[in-house]
Amino acid sequence: MNTTRNTQFTPNLDARHRRGFIWRILFMAALMTALVVLVALMFSIANDSFGYVVVINKIDPERLALNVINERLLTMPNTQSSADDTALAESITSDPNGIGFFGSAAYQQNRDALKPVAVDGITPDRETAVSQEYPLTRPLYLYTTGDILAQNQAANVFLNYLITHANEATEAAGYLPASEADLAQAQQNWLQANPTLPIPPGTWPAINPDGIDGRLTISGSSTLYPLTEQMLAQLAEAGFRAEVSNENAGSTAGLAAFCRGEADIAAASRPIQSDEIELCRENGRFPQEYPIAADALTIVANPALAFLDNVSQAELAQIFAEAETWQEINPAWPAAPIHRYIPGADSGTLDFFAQQVIQQELAALPTDDLVRILAANISVGRGRALEREQRFYQDKLVFDNPTAWNEACSQPKGARPSGCTAPPRTQAEIYDLVLQEVVQPDVVETFPLYDTLLKGAAIQHQMAAKYPNGSLQFRSWLTKDFITDPQSSTPEAAGVRTAILGSLWVIAITILFSFPVGVGAAVYLEEYAADNKLNRILQTNINNLAGVPSIIYGMLGLAIFVRALEMITSGALFGLVDSTASANGRTILSAGFTLGLLILPLIIINAQEAIRAVPTSLRQASLALGATQWQTTWHHVLPAALPGILTGAILAVSRALGETAPLVIIGASTFIVVDPSGPFSKFTTLPIQIYQWTARPQAEFRNIAAAAIIVLLVLLLALNATAVYLRNKYSTRM
Amino acid sequence: MTNNTNGQTAIQAHNMNVYYGSFRAVENINLNVAPRQITALIGPSGCGKSTVLRSFNRMNDLIPSARVEGEVLYHGANIYAPDVDPVEIRRRIGMVFQKPNPFPKSIYDNVAWGAKINGYKGDMDELVESSLRQAALWDEVKDKLDQSGFSLSGGQQQRLCIARTLAVKPDIILMDEPTSALDPVATLKIEDLIQILKQDYTIIIVTHNMQQAARASDFTAFFNMNEERAGYLVEFNKTEDLFTNPKNELTERYITGRFG
Numbered sequence A: 001m002n003t004t005r006n007t008q009f010t011p012n013l014d015a016r017h018r019r020g021f022i023w024r025i026l027f028m029a030a031l032m033t034a035l036v037v038l039v040a041l042m043f044s045i046a047n048d049s050f051g052y053v054v055v056i057n058k059i060d061p062e063r064l065a066l067n068v069i070n071e072r073l074l075t076m077p078n079t080q081s082s083a084d085d086t087a088l089a090e091s092i093t094s095d096p097n098g099i100g101f102f103g104s105a106a107y108q109q110n111r112d113a114l115k116p117v118a119v120d121g122i123t124p125d126r127e128t129a130v131s132q133e134y135p136l137t138r139p140l141y142l143y144t145t146g147d148i149l150a151q152n153q154a155a156n157v158f159l160n161y162l163i164t165h166a167n168e169a170t171e172a173a174g175y176l177p178a179s180e181a182d183l184a185q186a187q188q189n190w191l192q193a194n195p196t197l198p199i200p201p202g203t204w205p206a207i208n209p210d211g212i213d214g215r216l217t218i219s220g221s222s223t224l225y226p227l228t229e230q231m232l233a234q235l236a237e238a239g240f241r242a243e244v245s246n247e248n249a250g251s252t253a254g255l256a257a258f259c260r261g262e263a264d265i266a267a268a269s270r271p272i273q274s275d276e277i278e279l280c281r282e283n284g285r286f287p288q289e290y291p292i293a294a295d296a297l298t299i300v301a302n303p304a305l306a307f308l309d310n311v312s313q314a315e316l317a318q319i320f321a322e323a324e325t326w327q328e329i330n331p332a333w334p335a336a337p338i339h340r341y342i343p344g345a346d347s348g349t350l351d352f353f354a355q356q357v358i359q360q361e362l363a364a365l366p367t368d369d370l371v372r373i374l375a376a377n378i379s380v381g382r383g384r385a386l387e388r389e390q391r392f393y394q395d396k397l398v399f400d401n402p403t404a405w406n407e408a409c410s411q412p413k414g415a416r417p418s419g420c421t422a423p424p425r426t427q428a429e430i431y432d433l434v435l436q437e438v439v440q441p442d443v444v445e446t447f448p449l450y451d452t453l454l455k456g457a458a459i460q461h462q463m464a465a466k467y468p469n470g471s472l473q474f475r476s477w478l479t480k481d482f483i484t485d486p487q488s489s490t491p492e493a494a495g496v497r498t499a500i501l502g503s504l505w506v507i508a509i510t511i512l513f514s515f516p517v518g519v520g521a522a523v524y525l526e527e528y529a530a531d532n533k534l535n536r537i538l539q540t541n542i543n544n545l546a547g548v549p550s551i552i553y554g555m556l557g558l559a560i561f562v563r564a565l566e567m568i569t570s571g572a573l574f575g576l577v578d579s580t581a582s583a584n585g586r587t588i589l590s591a592g593f594t595l596g597l598l599i600l601p602l603i604i605i606n607a608q609e610a611i612r613a614v615p616t617s618l619r620q621a622s623l624a625l626g627a628t629q630w631q632t633t634w635h636h637v638l639p640a641a642l643p644g645i646l647t648g649a650i651l652a653v654s655r656a657l658g659e660t661a662p663l664v665i666i667g668a669s670t671f672i673v674v675d676p677s678g679p680f681s682k683f684t685t686l687p688i689q690i691y692q693w694t695a696r697p698q699a700e701f702r703n704i705a706a707a708a709i710i711v712l713l714v715l716l717l718a719l720n721a722t723a724v725y726l727r728n729k730y731s732t733r734m
Numbered sequence B: 001m002t003n004n005t006n007g008q009t010a011i012q013a014h015n016m017n018v019y020y021g022s023f024r025a026v027e028n029i030n031l032n033v034a035p036r037q038i039t040a041l042i043g044p045s046g047c048g049k050s051t052v053l054r055s056f057n058r059m060n061d062l063i064p065s066a067r068v069e070g071e072v073l074y075h076g077a078n079i080y081a082p083d084v085d086p087v088e089i090r091r092r093i094g095m096v097f098q099k100p101n102p103f104p105k106s107i108y109d110n111v112a113w114g115a116k117i118n119g120y121k122g123d124m125d126e127l128v129e130s131s132l133r134q135a136a137l138w139d140e141v142k143d144k145l146d147q148s149g150f151s152l153s154g155g156q157q158q159r160l161c162i163a164r165t166l167a168v169k170p171d172i173i174l175m176d177e178p179t180s181a182l183d184p185v186a187t188l189k190i191e192d193l194i195q196i197l198k199q200d201y202t203i204i205i206v207t208h209n210m211q212q213a214a215r216a217s218d219f220t221a222f223f224n225m226n227e228e229r230a231g232y233l234v235e236f237n238k239t240e241d242l243f244t245n246p247k248n249e250l251t252e253r254y255i256t257g258r259f260g
């Protein structure tokens, strides 16, 4: 049937479908490309904003806190301290109100004259200590270096002998044995220092000390002193001929001597601290840790204190750091004064007690202590500057003297320091100050997120070896402080507050200028202007202006706003020159107008488009009711076009927010820490800030630049969300 | 001059020519529209019916290229005289369009807005109600006055547009194919409505539907195009006479469906 009709068509359906399919694939590929680019962009930003950092503190914050607590312990009334445990034991024995603490070895030597006090109901003995039930158990360490062991055969053999016989001797001397794991660690370290010994793996070579000579210097903890003494005695018996000096100086002093190169081996009743490691490194020493025994810190009292059999840790804290009489702690106890006998400031035992019993972190220290730390570590001049910025106490001065203070504060409002009126610093603020001024954490190495996630373990390993005193932390460079802090020359302290405020101010001016002017021009062109040659030329010009490079607008802004209109843009004409600025036109106002000019064509073109899209029937309906042109425009055309106008304005303002080049030209400030206070202030903006940071050589600036990019993106999103909200609100109003 | 037969005039075109640029769209129109009557304009597509209608309330002003020559007399005065404000003319001579075009506002505001901008001082609720009643829409919308005008059906929207026009109290209502976008039921409703409105208003209606003109109008004007595609008035008479006893052969051919 109708073959002629069919021969006129070659439907070729397959080929048509195939062509459609290919186009579909191509469109999808385009979308995928866009997605990949977006994800890559996001990742590269996140990659630099988060990741591992190695932080080295100039001063260990724990040490600072410990010093404060030690100081408090040592300055309590009726408190005597001594580095010599025997002397302490004797004093307690002869004082009916005496109480104190030292290592379990010292207690064992004086057990007949002293009474041990249980802590939290647990008496220190071998069993409770090994099971760690007794709360004041701690490992004891020797420190030396692989180099020393390789060069000093006497030290090498001493340590070998100690590791071999430690657990036999410790119990004899009243110590507790080191745990298996600790001992294995010690053996491992020693073997590393002796790589050439021909021994099968998994065995421990005990070296015969007979005939070994040379020099050996040991210094350190009084707790360990009895053990080292006994070991040396045993060695001497076995034929060890080296010239030996064993000093009972306290853990801190011993470690210091070791790090300075004055001792071969340090004995310590606490782990080495980061500042001590730093001192060692400066002297080319890389300390190795040998846990060789354990100790139970024992609370001892004069037997006359019959009521004192058991105390809680809280009561212990009160006994040594707060109360003057027994009764203050427990009403059932006598009103007699507490007489304290404690180890000296250089003692690891005192540190351990402070850490374990008083337990206070630097951040939790009261204001008084924090201020004392500050005063001890910064110059008076710096302190005075800080105090004038914001004082430490409402009612007293720490650094400044009252006469100078009053004189400074009697100056007129603009010239007087902010500390005169600002409320005093809070504890948290003072803590931040201590961190900044004293602890001075320094980021010495940073890793991108990619490495942190995929090579975390390797990084941990490498960094532990490279910076034994550094701490590896996961750092988000985008923090609350980063947003609220002003600019700074150190990346760790730098923030974007000034830049955020600058951006907001500039963009506010930009919007206030370009939105009404742009929409007004568009309304005129669309609703009023006759279709004549002049208006066509105008239209073409506007279209072309939208394509002019932004840097040219920067030059225009420089010529007009910064130079020609300087009297206005600097605020001089109104007598409003910002107090922090010399009168010139490089102000927020100039920047806002320049960016306003830049986006004006965009806003006009978009608004015209939106107005043109309003159906003619709407205008006709309005005019046919006897409305004027203006009423028609205002009541019908603009509301109908508003969603489109706003969409265009969002894009334009987003562009302005991200502009850098024109602002560089009109002279945004490169380094500014003062918040902008109005349209006549100097300013910087987020893109400028990012641009400057990326130009810096230090790696950390790249990190904070990435964090600032995130802030900028969030700001953009927030701005757009507001506009979208406004748009939806207006377009749903029927 | 072509006259209606009862001698009274609501609005009158006198030697009117309308140009779009250099193109003459209608030529030498003389038309005398009777008050409180329905006058239908019919004719083939493109013969200038809408153009003539728009000339009566100066809606042609909105078309930049349009130009009117001759006179349109309203209350004896030419509405194209230089001292006449087209805004005032359009309030007195309202217009209903081919496609219903309510404002993107509530039903209430659709009716009230025109009165409000024209400085109406009376009770607005009353005005809205009476306008909607006159447009035979009140019963259908009285419970949803705050809903969007777009929520109504096409026929209801067109009656809303009529109510909106009535609210500014015009003399004359121009309607340009007001039912061409509607279904037959809605069309009949509008036709009935027009019959009622005629008691108070002069109505000029363009229609391409001959039955409608025959059914619903008192007078009919038939237009045609000449060789230069310019529209001219062929015959104007009482509807009854024009349909039963056309004087012009063209009219006869047109109304019997043999051309156009």
Ligand SMILES: Nc1ncnc2c1ncn2[C@@H]1O[C@H](COP(=O)(O)OP(=O)(O)O)[C@@H](O)[C@H]1O
Pocket (backbone or CB within 6 Å): B020, B025, B044, B045, B046, B047, B048, B049, B050, B051, B052, B063, B065, B229
């Ligand atoms: N806005 C306009 N611009 C130019 N020519 C127009 C315009 N409107 C109508 N015309 C022309 O005027 C003539 C009459 O049109 P119109 O009045 O719409 O006829 P009808 O309503 O009878 O179909 C047509 O030839 C049309 O092309």
Ligand SMILES: [Mg+2]
Pocket (backbone or CB within 6 Å): B049, B050, B051
């Ligand atoms: Mg028409």
